[in-house]
Amino acid sequence: xxxxxxxxxxxAPFLMADLGLGYGEIxxxxxxxxxxxxxxxxxxxxxxxxxxDARTLTGGIVLLAGGTALLAVSDGFWSxxxxxxxxxxxxxxxxxQVAKIATDWFAGRELSxxxxxxxxxxxxxxxxVMAGLPVIAAASSWRVAVAVIVGAALVILLVVAAVxxxxxxxxxxxxxxRWAFPRHEALLMVVSGLIFSVVNAxxxxxxxxxxxxxxxxxxxxxxxxxxxxxxxxxxxxxxxLSGPLLDRTGRVHxxxxxxxxxxxxxxVMLPLSGLLGGPVFPWLVLFGLLMGPxxxxxxxxxxxxxxxxxxxxxFGLFFTMNxxxxxxxxxAAGILIDITQSAAAPFWFDAAAFLSIVPLALxxxxxxxxxxxxxx
Numbered sequence: 001x002x003x004x005x006x007x008x009x010x011x012a013p014f015l016m017a018d019l020g021l022g023y024g025e026i027x028x029x030x031x032x033x034x035x036x037x038x039x040x041x042x043x044x045x046x047x048x049x050x051x052x053d054a055r056t057l058t059g060g061i062v063l064l065a066g067g068t069a070l071l072a073v074s075d076g077f078w079s080x081x082x083x084x085x086x087x088x089x090x091x092x093x094x095x096x097q098v099a100k101i102a103t104d105w106f107a108g109r110e111l112s113x114x115x116x117x118x119x120x121x122x123x124x125x126x127x128x129v130m131a132g133l134p135v136i137a138a139a140s141s142w143r144v145a146v147a148v149i150v151g152a153a154l155v156i157l158l159v160v161a162a163v164x165x166x167x168x169x170x171x172x173x174x175x176x177x178r179w180a181f182p183r184h185e186a187l188l189m190v191v192s193g194l195i196f197s198v199v200n201a202x203x204x205x206x207x208x209x210x211x212x213x214x215x216x217x218x219x220x221x222x223x224x225x226x227x228x229x230x231x232x233x234x235x236x237x238x239x240x241l242s243g244p245l246l247d248r249t250g251r252v253h254x255x256x257x258x259x260x261x262x263x264x265x266x267x268v269m270l271p272l273s274g275l276l277g278g279p280v281f282p283w284l285v286l287f288g289l290l291m292g293p294x295x296x297x298x299x300x301x302x303x304x305x306x307x308x309x310x311x312x313x314x315f316g317l318f319f320t321m322n323x324x325x326x327x328x329x330x331x332a333a334g335i336l337i338d339i340t341q342s343a344a345a346p347f348w349f350d351a352a353a354f355l356s357i358v359p360l361a362l363x364x365x366x367x368x369x370x371x372x373x374x375x376x
Contacts, residue, residue: 200322210284
């Protein structure tokens with residue numbers, strides 16, 4: 001997923017020159033990748049329950065690779081758009097399934113550790129693509145560079161087919177109606193999905209608008225890009241290290257509340273420090289560190305709330321809420337720049353978004369204690 005999501009961004013200059021695309025079309029091709037998740041996340045959960053984890057996961061990888069292969073042979077914007085939608089559909093299935101499979105294997109044990117390791121590979125994949133594909137495209141063509149990612153997906157498909165097996169504790173048979181889903185678990189998935197969406201959207205807002213704000217503060221494009229990239233590099237370490245921390249302390253809700261408050265402070269202090277002439281580097285690093293417990297902790301919430309037999313549909317609802325929030329919040333932050341004409345406006349908005357996690361985390365804890373669903 002990390003390799004495929006930023007393929008367009010990595011080869012954008014070459015794609016624009018060859019196909020005659022503008023920045024608006026490139027932005028559309030980047031963003032449309034996540035659009036299928038809004039409508040496919042819940043049906044994807046039903047598919048998983050019907051056909052099983054292995055078939056759904058491998059199907060997602062096939063769609064992901066197939067869409068990227070179509071991108072490599074696209075001859076214009078509309079064919080590239082169709083390719084990205086197909087890849088996004090596969091990415092939706094893939095993201096849901098790896099989260100569900102990890103939860104099935106590690107729920108009640110080192111779940112946060114497992115999720116931290118899994119999520120830590122995502123920014124690593126993005127970094128590899130952003131660093132490697134432009135070099136390949138410059139040496140050959142953007143089509144060859146994209147084809148390399150298709151080849152990587154096929155290798156991953158072979159590995160998954162070889163090693164994937166059922167978890168040690170399988171789901172209990174579904175009682176009653178085939179697609180029944182308890183109301184209290186649905187409420188928990190809505191709340192946890194909203195928390196996860198704020199974390200993801202907050203990260204995108206911070207990393208997307210930090211370079212522009214740094215340029216407005218007087219840095220050139222190269223300096224701004226290098227300085228802003230520290231947030232992502234710190235995250236590569238913070239995500240896998242946060243898992244054991246959450247497992248050992250056993251206080252996921254506390255880390256979510258504390259991390260959200262600290263992230264809001266970092267969002268406020270970044271533009272404030274620049275305005276007052278103070279250092280901005282510590283706030284970029286702090287934000288990256290905080291994304292570890294926030295991302296891993298929010299991803300761990302479904303495993304604490306869902307019965308094994310309900311995880312397929314539950315994760316579908318969880319990711320639906322994530323995709324909805326993910327699509328709306330960054331757009332709202334961008335609109336604020338147009339309204340206020342201030343490069344700092346997205347960070348004030350981001351701070352407010354992170355503060356909203358506090359009541360959501362407390363609500364999740366209250367609902368969880370009231371329902372006290374069984375987990376295994």
